[in-house]
Amino acid sequence: MNRRSFLQVAAATPLLAASEKVPAYRVVSPYAPSKDPGMPGPYRGKVVRVHSEQCIDAGSEAVNAEVVRNMISRGLCELTGDARERDAWARFISKDDVVGIKVNCSGAPNIMSTPEVVGDIARNLVAIGVPASNIYIYERFWNQLRSVHYERFVPAEVHIQAAEANRGSVLGYDPDAYVEVSFFGEEDTRSNLVRLASEKLTKIINVPNMKEHQASGVTGCLKNIAYGSFSNMDRSHRWEKTNTRTFIGTLAAVEPVRSKTVLHVMDGLRGVWHAGPFSRDRRFRFYPKQMMFGTDPVAMDRLLIDVIDGKRKAEGAPSVWDRSEKLLRMEGEPDPQFNRFLREPGHIEYAAGLGLGVYDIGRIDLRTIEL
């Protein structure tokens, strides 16, 4: 890629947010967009959901790898319309690609991108000719990533790499690609892109979980590829206020993240319905036993809200849309009736305004497969 320098101006501020204050983001990236950016990609507005009661045992949390393999195969083929699994994968990845699998380990080792899912993605990549040594499983924090032991599920040549081997280090980030903004007068106003993603990878497969998030409402495709790909993120929350509504989409739209992220495999074998993105309390874990596939992160996350809110409703917890201040509680053990922040599930609609996908539920083409 030519490293010609230009300033990406975040000019596409969504109309919907025009009346609300948007922080003054300065997006700096030397990377030009590709002709056909990965997001929202060729299947804009299309989502395939595959459900199987057999994919995980809710008691033991044992994963049935064979069922997972079948779910991925059926999901990809339904998304692309191909009869053969390898043809479906070949639409996104070529043998010459250097592929990053962006996992989510913020809740590890209790919830994370399931190793059997990641293992099967790697298997499919190798099957279409990608050398295992050109596959990178990556996350921001090494202490979280290493706790999962993905190496037990993938060929030995696959790299498992974190941007921050030492927490807080800037060395794993690209000094030339960042979003600069001051939210609360913090001194460090830059969030830099993971260097691996900008300099080495040619394609990214995003593998989020299905989780409620105390700040952003839910954490799915957008949050995982945005907050999971940039440094210095926790500065966006202070007291009850978070800036996730506008920051998530802004980050996800930064090049080359937008161009390189070609596929989202949302892992909903397990889920978290409260106190996410962590899963320290098993009470708040649940088992949707499903996966979603698509290239449109907005459409997928829009559906995720309903999954999380449906579970919360069943548990008698307030909706993630309920932003009343009476629900705020900063201290103490997590209680589903309360939350630390004013949640911002509106980040998904905001991202739609940036052109990252389809938010309108009536325009989402959802295909459901029951195995």
Next chain:
Amino acid sequence: MMLVVLAVALPGLYWDQGPETAAVLERAGIEQVFVPPARQQAWQGRPGIEVQPADLQQATKLAEPGVQFQMNRASATRSPWITANGWEILRSPAALFQYEAKGPAAELAAAEAFAYGARAVIATDEAGLEPLSLMLRFLRGLEQPELPPFADIGVIDDGSFETGELMTMLARGNLLFRIVDAPDPNLKLNVKLGTPEYPTEQAAEPHVLAAKVRSKLSDEKRSLRIYGSTIVVARVVGGAERLRLHLLNYAGAARPVNGIRVRVLGRYSRQKIAASGVDDPRLSDVRVSEDATEFTLPEMKVYAVVDLYR
């Protein structure tokens, strides 16, 4: 008793024990000590250690430099609390300063004193001798050019506690200032407490006042930005042709900095780095544009000096 003037540019160890402890100093590599005048006679003629008297009765005591990480305490700024003395040195540049810094804090104290050009002695314990000795050796190896302070902000110092607090916060936030007698039109901003713009009552919350100063200056006009750490404080000297950045990690060697990104306004095409305790230090990802110079310092223990040349 008369104050003995320290005729050295470098800080030094202040040691109030007798010559029977000389072996301890030698083991730590200490080659020069300042002792109470009453002990000078006893130390005289001791081979391998140069001894000078120092009367500290009129010396200004400085706090032990360092960082307090207050992880479990809510704070208005979320930043760890840095104990730094640079502003106090700038306020009394001719004074003699005395640190009491135990253990590894002694090397940070030496680096701080050097960075701010202070005449200073450092009293420490046995655990602090070797770190201090290594730092002094590092400082002795540095070129010591005469360079003027480099600042964006002028602070008209009325000598008050409140102005001192403001200067503390400015220094901690890497808002480059120098003390001026009257507003200096060559600076980007001048600050005087007690004026309508900066009422004294606002000084009750110095971090808010410092934030106001930062906002008035604007981040775009700041000559120096440090990204990736809130515990590295810079002292900058020089001018358009040559800048020297003294970078101090207030968490000390036990908590090294794994990379900071530095942005300096101005085009500096040549860079030179020296860093204490780091073998073969280098700058990486150096970017020189028309209006700014940026680089990454990949590793830093306690102290680094970056020289930038036009």
